[in-house]
Amino acid sequence: MELSSTTSLTPPQSHEPAYLENLNDPQREAIEALDGPVLVLAGAGTGKTRVLTTRLAHLLQTGRAYPSQILAVTFTNKAAQEMKERVSALLGGMPVEGWWLGTFHSLAARMLRRHADLVGLSSNFTILDPDDQIRLLKQVMEVSGVDPKKWVPKAMIAMIDRWKDRGLTPEQVGAEDAGELADGKLHLLYAQYQQRLRAINACDFGDLLLHMITILRNPAHADVLGEYHRRFRYIMVDEYQDTNVAQYLWLRLLAQGSQNICCVGDDDQSIYGWRGAEVGNILRFETDFPGAKIIRLEQNYRSTNTILKAAHAVISNNEGRLGKELWSAAGEGEKITVRGLWDGEAEARWVGEEIEQLQRKGRSLNQVAVLVRAGFQTREFEERFIQLGVPYKVIGGPRFYERMEIRDALAYFRVVVQPADDLALERIVNTPKRGIGDATVQTLYAYGRSHGINLHDSILDLTQTDELRPKVKTTLMKLMDDFMRWRSLLDTMKHPELAALVLEESGYMQMWKEDKTPEAPGRLENLKELISGMDQYESLPAFLEHVALVLENQDASGGEYVSVMTLHGAKGLEFEAVFLPGWEEGLFPSQRSMDENGLKGLEEERRLAYVGLTRAKEKAYVSYAANRRMYGSWVNAIPSRFVDELPKEHVELSSDIGLAGSGRSSHWDSSGLAPKVQKRQIHERKVLSESGVIFSRGDRVFHDKFGYGIITNIEGHKLDINFDHSGHKRVMDSFVEKN
Numbered sequence: 001m002e003l004s005s006t007t008s009l010t011p012p013q014s015h016e017p018a019y020l021e022n023l024n025d026p027q028r029e030a031i032e033a034l035d036g037p038v039l040v041l042a043g044a045g046t047g048k049t050r051v052l053t054t055r056l057a058h059l060l061q062t063g064r065a066y067p068s069q070i071l072a073v074t075f076t077n078k079a080a081q082e083m084k085e086r087v088s089a090l091l092g093g094m095p096v097e098g099w100w101l102g103t104f105h106s107l108a109a110r111m112l113r114r115h116a117d118l119v120g121l122s123s124n125f126t127i128l129d130p131d132d133q134i135r136l137l138k139q140v141m142e143v144s145g146v147d148p149k150k151w152v153p154k155a156m157i158a159m160i161d162r163w164k165d166r167g168l169t170p171e172q173v174g175a176e177d178a179g180e181l182a183d184g185k186l187h188l189l190y191a192q193y194q195q196r197l198r199a200i201n202a203c204d205f206g207d208l209l210l211h212m213i214t215i216l217r218n219p220a221h222a223d224v225l226g227e228y229h230r231r232f233r234y235i236m237v238d239e240y241q242d243t244n245v246a247q248y249l250w251l252r253l254l255a256q257g258s259q260n261i262c263c264v265g266d267d268d269q270s271i272y273g274w275r276g277a278e279v280g281n282i283l284r285f286e287t288d289f290p291g292a293k294i295i296r297l298e299q300n301y302r303s304t305n306t307i308l309k310a311a312h313a314v315i316s317n318n319e320g321r322l323g324k325e326l327w328s329a330a331g332e333g334e335k336i337t338v339r340g341l342w343d344g345e346a347e348a349r350w351v352g353e354e355i356e357q358l359q360r361k362g363r364s365l366n367q368v369a370v371l372v373r374a375g376f377q378t379r380e381f382e383e384r385f386i387q388l389g390v391p392y393k394v395i396g397g398p399r400f401y402e403r404m405e406i407r408d409a410l411a412y413f414r415v416v417v418q419p420a421d422d423l424a425l426e427r428i429v430n431t432p433k434r435g436i437g438d439a440t441v442q443t444l445y446a447y448g449r450s451h452g453i454n455l456h457d458s459i460l461d462l463t464q465t466d467e468l469r470p471k472v473k474t475t476l477m478k479l480m481d482d483f484m485r486w487r488s489l490l491d492t493m494k495h496p497e498l499a500a501l502v503l504e505e506s507g508y509m510q511m512w513k514e515d516k517t518p519e520a521p522g523r524l525e526n527l528k529e530l531i532s533g534m535d536q537y538e539s540l541p542a543f544l545e546h547v548a549l550v551l552e553n554q555d556a557s558g559g560e561y562v563s564v565m566t567l568h569g570a571k572g573l574e575f576e577a578v579f580l581p582g583w584e585e586g587l588f589p590s591q592r593s594m595d596e597n598g599l600k601g602l603e604e605e606r607r608l609a610y611v612g613l614t615r616a617k618e619k620a621y622v623s624y625a626a627n628r629r630m631y632g633s634w635v636n637a638i639p640s641r642f643v644d645e646l647p648k649e650h651v652e653l654s655s656d657i658g659l660a661g662s663g664r665s666s667h668w669d670s671s672g673l674a675p676k677v678q679k680r681q682i683h684e685r686k687v688l689s690e691s692g693v694i695f696s697r698g699d700r701v702f703h704d705k706f707g708y709g710i711i712t713n714i715e716g717h718k719l720d721i722n723f724d725h726s727g728h729k730r731v732m733d734s735f736v737e738k739n
């Protein structure tokens with residue numbers, strides 16, 4: 001009797017598909033709640049993405065839907081690919097065809113091709129890149145008499161893009177939205193720009209969603225909406241916290257049919273506010289979809305409890321959170337290593353050593369990541385890894401020396417050093433734009449070929465004759481004169497200074513300063529970093545040789561590699577060991593983000609810290625440097641406030657620099673490098689200012705870099721100061737003098 005009753009209690013394991021095993025109860029609930037709206041709102045590593053993947057497999061396996069009846073939205077194309085592979089694997093390798101799985105853009109483009117005629121396009125419309133967008137708007141501005149010199153077209157396009165992110169068509173924006181922009185006419189330009197796009201059968205990225213929303217909203221095309229309602233029986237969305245308004249409207253329209261929409265997200269990981277994402281979308285889900293089932297997951301399967309507690313402590317400093325605490329069955333694990341280092345070079349050296357140690361312990365490099373806040377930070381790590389022979393890949397972007405602006409800058413330096421470098425000269429002859437078109441370059445090459453000479457000499461020859469248009473001729477002559485002058489400075493000027501001079505005088509720096517795209521500030525930082533890194537080499541030619549070797553020496557294909565990427569790019573990913581360098585005020589949290597968006601900006605930075613920490617399964621390493629080199633000069637850095645927010649009991653702190661710069665470090669001594677003059681200066685200044693000055697709130701003080709200001713708060717050696725001209729900053733007391 002007893003035996004049989006036990007038997008009857010055992011669930012019929014054999015009928016249960018393998019993919020449902022090992023799920024916890026709320027996860028299973030989220031997977032099996034197929035009908036009606038579902039929101040999985042849960043912290044990092046709780047299996048949200050896994051729930052979506054399993055749900056997809058479940059829908060297919062149980063025959064509830066064909067792949068073509070499921071709309072699944074991922075944040076990146078890479079994530080879409082991974083999801084496809086994971087679903088196929090869950091289904092035992094069954095190939096899945098015809099599904100609607102991809103990013104918002106790719107899915108919307110596919111839809112729009114089917115209905116292009118409804119918005120006055122034909123289905124083979126072109127998708128314009130940002131350069132084309134600007135060119136088109138510029139034409140529109142000229143026709144309308146708006147001066148493109150006064151109103152930079154790139155900035156105007158950025159505003160139009162933002163309207164599109166918010167789902168606003170030209171009819172929906174008015175003079176009050178335009179404000180001063182484009183002499184108060186930006187809303188009119190927007191309408192004309194849209195007309196021009198239509199005339200050339202083209203779309204920009206924002207249009208893909210905007211046109212689809214327009215079609216789906218139009219009662220005259222109710223049949224189209226109806227068709228999609230019938231088609232998409234299930235809708236699923238990953239990283240829902242980062243959707244913008246247009247994406248949200250599009251989803252809501254599509255989900256009105258079946259109401260079977262399942263979104264997963266984490267309000268603490270919303271990191272795209274700067275691109276129009278609205279975390280409010282996730283908080284409003286219940287109102288938008290009445291009767292929605294809200295599922296919370298609390299067990300984290302990724303990280304140790306130490307990592308979770310540390311991440312939780314940091315994010316708890318944000319206000320207005322939904323609030324959630326995670327636990328893990330993975331035990332306490334190792335403490336977080338927090339390390340203070342002298343400068344960026346020492347930081348890269350230390351990270352390199354730690355990675356080698358992980359390797360010795362048998363760790364796979366594929367399980368190691370370095371996550372930086374700003375793109376320029378990768379250079380020092382890349383250099384170090386190459387030196388050590390540690391294979392690495394920069395994920396989500398080119399390696400430092402392969403970045404467009406770096407290649408352009410290098411091309412200038414190459415022509416300075418080596419006038420016969422045709423490829424380099426061709427690359428920059430019209431960058432920044434100087435009115436030298438392809439036709440001119442072709443004429444020059446043709447001349448060079450027939451006379452057996454290089455591009456440089458061809459230019460010199462043809463600027464002596466009347467072959468070229470007078471304006472082109474003058475421009476080229478000026479450029480050649482510039483190069484000759486820069487070349488003459490090679491022996492007398494310090495090469496980082498010469499490099500900076502070339503980039504300034506050629507107008508290249510200016511080009512990026514005027515550029516209003518979101519990437520421009522990062523490019524400027526990269527250029528500064530390029531120059532900062534140069535003084536380690538003897539001369540400009542020696543530096544160029546180093547770069548050529550670095551570029552050649554980069555084959556990480558096939559084998560294992562360390563992943564280097566930005567915190568933004570690391571969303572959704574996981575690694576056993578994660579390095580988080582550059583935790584310094586101004587770098588992380590980023591000064592720009594705080595200046596532009598105040599507290600909101602700071603909180604978004606903090607969410608990035610949360611994302612970074614929660615990528616680690618077993619071990620997180622946080623580091624900061626006391627000195628950063630920017631543009632060849634030293635900037636005194638202080639540890640990020642996020643370092644202070646890490647709970648002491650979960651941290652193992654070691655520092656090569658006393659917090660207040662207390663003298664030379666042993667690490668520095670043992671590095672074998674000759675102490676640099678700048679380092680000594682900083683060191684001495686610190687010691688001097690440590691001579692017992694006592695600060696109090698309200699004191700008026702002077703700082704070398706920021707000038708005069710008033711102390712508003714004091715925390716140990718850190719002072720919050722309201723500077724007369726530089727605004728609010730946090731600095732070390734050792735760099736401040738009492739007035």
Ligand code: ATP
Nearest residue numbers: 022023024043044045046047048049050301302572
């Ligand atoms: P993020 O917020 O970072 O995107 P997430 O919530 O999407 O995280 P996943 O990436 O889906 O989390 O899962 C984190 C890790 O935990 C993955 O390695 C996943 O395979 C694993 N995992 C999730 N659920 C379970 C489970 N029930 N049993 C075992 N492992 C699980």
Ligand code: MG
Nearest residue numbers: 048049050572
């Ligand atoms: Mg995920």
